[in-house]
Amino acid sequence: MPYSRRALIKGLAVLSIMRIPVSRASLPTLALNVAVESPWMANQVAITRNNRLFLGLPRYSAEYSTPSLARLAEDGSMQPFPGNSWNDWKPGDDGSEAFIYLNSVHVFDDDTVWCVDQGSLSAGIFGEKYSKPAPGAQKIVQLDANSGKILRILRFDDQILPPGSQLNDLRFHGSLMYLSDSGIGGIIIHDLETGKTTRRLSGLPVVKASNKAPPAMLAHVKGGKTFHPPNSDMIEITADGKWLYWAAPTGPLYRVETQLLRDNTLSDVELAAHVEAVYDNNFSGGCAMDSEGNVYFSETVTHNITVWSPKGKTAVLISDPRLIRPDGSFISSDRGLYIPVKQPVKSTTSEQVFYIYRVDLPHSIAGIHLGHAVTGA
Template identity: 80%
Template structure:
């Protein structure tokens, strides 16, 4: 299968952040939010930021939720945000893994304290905390790690990148189920490139997460997920939610649909196309449910691109985790992190590109 690139599509610099961002989300009114994980013990960072009218980035909400430090209670504060997303309700949903890298912060902070691992919903206008979801050991057994989430109606689908698994929570009745826990279809493959497997972070060998990226089609029929290593899997949501089926029976209905390159994040449009932020290639590659693939953009500035987001005006926003050294007016050297955007064309090498999925 050939992959064709369209050279006329441009990568635009949307904004710069003083903090490393791995997630971006935007409301219909163009309120832009960044997810800011604690990767470094050397550089302090808030966990969530919102872009102000003057273009500056401010911690959001502006209170103790963004001032957590190792040793503090993590129940009512952000510890390590791994996902930030905006859906049809125009609120901000955050996935807090509740723990830090053992290699960077020490083994004592590598396991979430009780109540620290959580999902938080905020008002996009005033930062009010609207909802906090925590799950018991049946849904989050030891070693489980909340990663990302998507909605269709009242149903929330969450990936577990620790043990591997899919969590389904119904906001209407409060019921939660855990599916496919630890099975091969939610595990990282062993095909990751040596350049990634040899990656050293905080003095420890990098181990790819398990089921990480997660997407749901606009009609709610298909749930997709992938570890960074791939492959991309899918299953019908009705089968996943059918509790008369065992996990093994559900797994037998799971399809491996695409052997993606190592990717830090992805997005899906209303046509069911998945946009992969490829870690090593500097590409954003589009996979179509027809099986066709095409490179949307290839640019050397895309070093370690991560969780992308499609806005209502059909722009793809891509945060890049590679720092850029800049010099201020007083001659001081500082690090900045770039967030890029692409105006999505209507068609890409025979693939019809869609609009944002809002979860309804």
């Protein structure tokens, strides 16, 4: 997950949150299995119903090349997808029809592949020149999971993505696409049927990252380098489409009813009054949601996957030292939780294997009933 370089706003007002202890008692012993090995670091994983697996591959090094999107081949190797000029971009090239920095890769009910391309790179690694997206570079790309054909490219104007915005992730319910902006902070709603797009809560406290993470944790995450958490980042929608959830890595987890989010008679300030802060999550790189509305947090420092239930319970699903900086997880149709990890790069000049793990979800844990995948249907 790329991190915003914008300073946190001091004096951020965060809604009062009930702090709930995480249950560790009587937890089942779950196996953490290697699902796939990749020659590139992955921060996102997605799988179709017929088990076509895709990885989102961030550009984290100027020396270490990446195709940005890869698919698992029948021989077990990861191959660039779709395997043409979309995977060949390098700094200085036109990025309007190529992958620059994929921050999200997801598969929904239609079994196509949806990608969020932020269109810019880290200034700390690639320089300020490439830290701001060129016109048309920041985009949403939909691909056929079998042929790799580009089915759709969505781009938004300055009213939807004002300067400083950074598309982060997306979720669907029916024809409605919900996107998080981790730059300025905000929620974007796009209707695929009508083409109408709206931006809500832009820059308000409820879409800003908290500053609760201690400096020692922040230094640990970025190897001692200066780090400013992104704003509204992780995003999920319940299976019935009623609630939209979002959180910054530092928390908290917020939610609002989607009918209010889409009510244009409400101003953003009025809408914010309906937003609920429901959980003070540990520092997390990504998350997933199941059909029961449970959120699975990939905790960056603890090596835990922690489940939060909308009924107010929490439990550690699994804890394993191999979960090094876990990121954007994905629940498959057969109820496997796939977890990419961003273990440190040993060298940019030698080969390294990066792992994506799988945990088979039990039916319940610590009194929390666990569901199946949310597909946006």
